[in-house]
Amino acid sequence: EPEVTQTPSHQVTQMGQEVILRCVPISNHLYFYWYRQILGQKVEFLVSFYNNEISEKSEIFDDQFSVERPDGSNFTLKIRSTKLEDSAMYFCASSEQGRVEQYFGPGTRLTVT
């Protein structure tokens, strides 16, 4: 069964460093999303992406964040200058055109020290 994949599974970085989190959505899906979950808290929407542009973004998704679809399979989230409070699980999700269901990848645990 097709699934969303994410790499790396765990990323440790120092405060102020740039990180890129990678996702490979399900192959025939056209809508892509990033969510995050701080430990012990709820899953929060960051951004949605369709047709090579951002569809929607939350207040969390400030100028430090960016997304890109660099090729036909990858979808990335970049955090330019990480802060301690960026430590969280980051989930990528995708959905098919005409369908409402979003399928989540396994997540990347980002630890900022």
Add this chain to the structure above:
Amino acid sequence: QKEVEQNSGPLSVPEGAIASLNCTYSDRGSQSFFWYRQYSGKSPELIMFIYSNGDKEDGRFTAQLNKASQYVSLLIRDSQPSDSATYLCAPSLNYGGSQGNLIFGKGTKLSVKP
């Protein structure tokens, strides 16, 4: 501010019983309602969704929606220890041709005792 409220639990039920999980939401524009299951340290896993008032059944799971009351629930019949997880309610605006983002509740932790 869009709010999704769930009882955090833990909700403890014996094996074989019916588990009832409830969710209320504040945004009347919500169109689709999703239930995800999340095991500790894992990602959300879609169980089912509903967008019409009434009941929708899928195997041991039944979702119930009442838009007038802004209330959605999930019933799990014949609960199994493997159902022990946190259950996340997530409404979505999902308007027009756009895919709406999900607004998650904090989740209800379910524990099924053998």
